[in-house]
Amino acid sequence: LHVAIIMDGNGRWATRRGLPRVAGHRAGVAAVRRVVESAADLGVATLTLFAFSSDNWRRPPEEVGALMSLLQTGLRDELQKFIDGGARLSVIGRRDRLPRGLQQAIAEAEATTAQTSAAGHRLHLRIALDYSARDAIVQAAASWEAGAPPSRERFEHHLRQVLGSGEDRSDVDLLIRTGGELRLSDFLLWECAYAELWFTDKMWPEFGADDLRAALAEFHRRERRFGGVPPPPLALAASGGRGGA
Numbered sequence: 069l070h071v072a073i074i075m076d077g078n079g080r081w082a083t084r085r086g087l088p089r090v091a092g093h094r095a096g097v098a099a100v101r102r103v104v105e106s107a108a109d110l111g112v113a114t115l116t117l118f119a120f121s122s123d124n125w126r127r128p129p130e131e132v133g134a135l136m137s138l139l140q141t142g143l144r145d146e147l148q149k150f151i152d153g154g155a156r157l158s159v160i161g162r163r164d165r166l167p168r169g170l171q172q173a174i175a176e177a178e179a180t181t182a183q184t185s186a187a188g189h190r191l192h193l194r195i196a197l198d199y200s201a202r203d204a205i206v207q208a209a210a211s212w213e214a215g216a217p218p219s220r221e222r223f224e225h226h227l228r229q230v231l232g233s234g235e236d237r238s239d240v241d242l243l244i245r246t247g248g249e250l251r252l253s254d255f256l257l258w259e260c261a262y263a264e265l266w267f268t269d270k271m272w273p274e275f276g277a278d279d280l281r282a283a284l285a286e287f288h289r290r291e292r293r294f295g296g297v298p299p300p301p302l303a304l305a306a307s308g309g310r311g312g313a
């Protein structure tokens with residue numbers, strides 16, 4: 069199961085409390101920890117977290133700087149826990165505009181947890197950083213081999229190369245957005261083609277394992293049809309009235 073989360077609302081959470089926005093980002097790190105720690109037990113195999121969008125560079129430099137250093141210390145401090153918990157970590161998005169120290173922390177975290185994954189990891193945690201779905205799609209198109217016939221599988225291969233995310237299945241099953249906004253903000257546009265969407269008014273620092281559990285419970289109640297028709301009632305299926313699955 070692949071769950072992706074747009075972790076929104078840190079700034080508003082802080083502002084409402086009379087705190088600087090950066091305090092909201094700090095509280096957001098604690099929410100990340102809660103969610104990552106509970107994800108595997110709730111049946112999540114891949115968890116993709118939107119941590120910084122390519123449009124977030126538009127924010128005041130002090131806020132951007134604070135986010136970058138929170139990401140860097142977060143990666144360093146949590147690394148041992150990822151390893152102990154059997155998680156594999158990768159970062160999707162552009163690397164070249166990130167501060168050098170953060171680039172190194174990413175490389176280290178990926179290299180160290182790639183080894184744990186050899187023994188079969190419990191969770192693949194993907195952090196989207198300086199990520200733009202449209203940019204990724206354009207890059208994947210630009211890396212197309214001249215003359216190669218178009219195909220979805222080949223395109224997805226290129227997309228994963230561009231994102232540096234390995235060869236895991238990339239389709240999102242459940243997309244969660246906190247913070248009350250009902251939009252995608254350029255996150256995983258290709259991968260969310262058939263994702264189930266789940267929104268909450270809770271701000272990201274308020275989000276916890278129970279909220280993830282609630283989102284997953286609703287996900288499992290939904291009927292995914294992928295353009296087909298609903299499955300036949302059980303009695304009909306058992307009588308052999310229809311062939312196929």
Ligand code: IPE
Pocket residue numbers: 075076077078079080081119120121124135247272
């Ligand atoms: C999400 O919270 C975190 C990032 C975008 C890095 P915001 O910082 O967008 O919080 P709001 O939406 O302003 O409340």
Ligand code: IPE
Pocket residue numbers: 074075076077118119120121124249251253
């Ligand atoms: C999306 O949130 C990006 C992240 C959560 C990292 P934004 O707060 O940047 O999105 P908009 O600006 O409200 O669309």
Ligand code: MG
Pocket residue numbers: 076077247
């Ligand atoms: Mg926001």
